[in-house]
Amino acid sequence: MSIIVDHVSYIYGADTPLAVTALDDICLEIPDGQFVGIIGHTGSGKSTLVQHLNGLIRATSGHIYFNGEDIYDSDFDRKKLRGRVGLVFQYPEHQLFEVDVFSDVCFGPKNLGLDRKEVELRSYEALRKVGLPDELFYQSPFELSGGQKRRAAIAGVLAMKPEVLILDEPTAGLDPKGRDEILYQIKQLQKESGMTILLVSHSMEDVAEYVDRIIVMNRGRILFDNVPREVFSRYRELEEVGLAAPQVTYILNELKTRGLNVDVNATTIGEAADTICMAKGHGG
Amino acid sequence: MGIIRAKDVVYEYIRRDEEGNVEGITRAVDQVSLDVRQGEFIAILGHNGSGKSTLAKHINAILNPTEGTVWVDGMDTRDDTKVWEIRQRAGMVFQNPDNQIIGQVVEEDVGFGPENMGIPTKEIWERVEESLKAVGMYEFRKHSPNKLSGGQKQRVSIAGVLAMHPKCIVLDEPTAMLDPRGRKEVIRAVRALNQVEEVTVVLITHYMEETIHADKVFVMDGGRIAMEGTPREIFSQVERLKELRLDVPQVTLLAYELQNRGMKLPRGILTVEELADALSGSGVR
Numbered sequence: 001m002s003i004i005v006d007h008v009s010y011i012y013g014a015d016t017p018l019a020v021t022a023l024d025d026i027c028l029e030i031p032d033g034q035f036v037g038i039i040g041h042t043g044s045g046k047s048t049l050v051q052h053l054n055g056l057i058r059a060t061s062g063h064i065y066f067n068g069e070d071i072y073d074s075d076f077d078r079k080k081l082r083g084r085v086g087l088v089f090q091y092p093e094h095q096l097f098e099v100d101v102f103s104d105v106c107f108g109p110k111n112l113g114l115d116r117k118e119v120e121l122r123s124y125e126a127l128r129k130v131g132l133p134d135e136l137f138y139q140s141p142f143e144l145s146g147g148q149k150r151r152a153a154i155a156g157v158l159a160m161k162p163e164v165l166i167l168d169e170p171t172a173g174l175d176p177k178g179r180d181e182i183l184y185q186i187k188q189l190q191k192e193s194g195m196t197i198l199l200v201s202h203s204m205e206d207v208a209e210y211v212d213r214i215i216v217m218n219r220g221r222i223l224f225d226n227v228p229r230e231v232f233s234r235y236r237e238l239e240e241v242g243l244a245a246p247q248v249t250y251i252l253n254e255l256k257t258r259g260l261n262v263d264v265n266a267t268t269i270g271e272a273a274d275t276i277c278m279a280k281g282h283g284g
Numbered sequence: 285m286g287i288i289r290a291k292d293v294v295y296e297y298i299r300r301d302e303e304g305n306v307e308g309i310t311r312a313v314d315q316v317s318l319d320v321r322q323g324e325f326i327a328i329l330g331h332n333g334s335g336k337s338t339l340a341k342h343i344n345a346i347l348n349p350t351e352g353t354v355w356v357d358g359m360d361t362r363d364d365t366k367v368w369e370i371r372q373r374a375g376m377v378f379q380n381p382d383n384q385i386i387g388q389v390v391e392e393d394v395g396f397g398p399e400n401m402g403i404p405t406k407e408i409w410e411r412v413e414e415s416l417k418a419v420g421m422y423e424f425r426k427h428s429p430n431k432l433s434g435g436q437k438q439r440v441s442i443a444g445v446l447a448m449h450p451k452c453i454v455l456d457e458p459t460a461m462l463d464p465r466g467r468k469e470v471i472r473a474v475r476a477l478n479q480v481e482e483v484t485v486v487l488i489t490h491y492m493e494e495t496i497h498a499d500k501v502f503v504m505d506g507g508r509i510a511m512e513g514t515p516r517e518i519f520s521q522v523e524r525l526k527e528l529r530l531d532v533p534q535v536t537l538l539a540y541e542l543q544n545r546g547m548k549l550p551r552g553i554l555t556v557e558e559l560a561d562a563l564s565g566s567g568v569r
Contacts (some may be wrong), residue, residue: 177529242465
């Protein structure tokens with residue numbers, strides 16, 4: 001069971017003089033339960049790619065298979081697909097609209113046609129999962145802080161019980177603590193319920209810390225697709241396409257040039273500290 | 285007296301329910317005093333809801349203090365007759381470039397500010413040219429802003445402010461929506477303005493590493509200034525910053541982690557070079 005993207009291309013304004021190729025022959029397979037980071041400069045096609053995965057955009061050519069079924073088949077239920085592949089847009093808090101947080105979260109599952117009890121159970125569970133305290137449930141969503149609003153919006157998608165959760169820059173504009181809290185909770189979702197997670201991000205440090213695999217997009221194509229340490233070891237090429245590696249990569253490479261025998265492919269603070277202690281012969 | 289001065293500033297707003305009944309009062313800025321000298325680079329940090337943006341909006345008279353006073357270049361921001369002059373002295377750049385760009389062509393957009401000030405046409409074009417050069421966007425002057433990257437758009441917004449010849453520029457999370465290259469471009473342009481053009485900079489951000497070159501860092505919490513000092517003084521207090529929902533640059537965090545494991549390193553390391561120097565010194569074990 002997985003998502004397979006098979007030679008997908010997408011052209012904005014096809015057959016017009018303004019045609020722009022946003023995705024160019026993309027092939028990938030995402031197995032169940034993986035935490036995938038998608039990075040790329042603005043306009044590289046990241047958001048266009050993820051919007052294909054729940055059928056919001058239809059590929060100009062190519063196929064997408066969800067659990068083995070072609071989502072473009074005439075008898076495939078695309079409406080249901082949107083419940084199974086949950087997409088959290090950038091700045092999702094702009095989409096909050098209900099009178100209180102709880103009703104807002106209920107909106108999604110209610111539209112799936114579930115009975116009221118099930119809707120409320122799911123909404124309650126989703127709010128707990130994103131770590132929103134009970135006393136906020138009946139407040140207006142507009143009175144919450146930035147981080148809380150964002151969590152309420154994510155809960156709205158979680159309440160539809162998706163098998164795959166896609167988040168498009170979920171931490172943009174949040175303070176560092178808020179950033180960590182949201183990413184930690186997303187990681188827990190993956191660990192506890194085996195949910196597949198796709199995280200679109202501009203923060204290399206976040207991606208390095210949390211994901212199992214990184215897909216790097218550039219001009220509508222996949223530039224790299226590998227584990228974080230392998231991807232960030234190509235930091236020169238990443239810089240050429242407007243990206244960067246986490247700061248630790250630069251530190252370790254600088255130390256290496258100065259003759260310290262460190263593992264330059266460590267990507268998190270903990271790993272970097274380990275290899276520096278090792279190289280310095282420090283018992284740590 | 286500094287270019288921006290705030291004395292005991294309080295800002296309160298009244299929360300109302302849907303029928304317009306008063307529900308309560310929120311104090312977003314609480315007894316803030318600060319003094320920024322001409323040519324300084326100031327960074328303001330603080331978690332979401334700590335009052336940084338509310339404070340920033342006082343600097344160009346978008347908001348007026350409930351109590352206390354803000355002076356910009358000696359002018360009291362509550363003086364209605366000075367509002368336009370104040371906004372011209374202290375320009376503001378916001379988070380989302382798409383909300384700030386109005387022109388169809390880059391150079392027209394940059395010319396919008398000085399045009400509204402009634403500057404003669406010839407001088408407008410001179411200002412547009414120098415402003416676009418200052419942010420490294422001159423070669424894009426004939427382009428449509430829609431076709432630019434986020435970092436480029438944000439630099440056009442900065443040029444638009446610069447063309448009004450401000451003494452001070454306030455940037456409210458200008459890099460929050462940008463990719464790593466865009467962030468680097470914007471920060472480089474801001475530093476150049478400060479160092480070459482000697483424009484006073486007030487930078488609000490959630491990216492700690494953008495503030496390491498600032499002359500002074502203010503950390504806000506609950507509407508008050510919780511910490512104040514040079515970047516080195518601020519970032520050597522890792523635990524305190526974490527309590528305030530903030531962070532330190534990754535290099536500082538790594539140095540801190542190494543110290544916790546018993547390695548002897550100087551406090552408040554801010555750059556890759558500093559850490560590499562400290563670690564490649566033979567004395568460290």
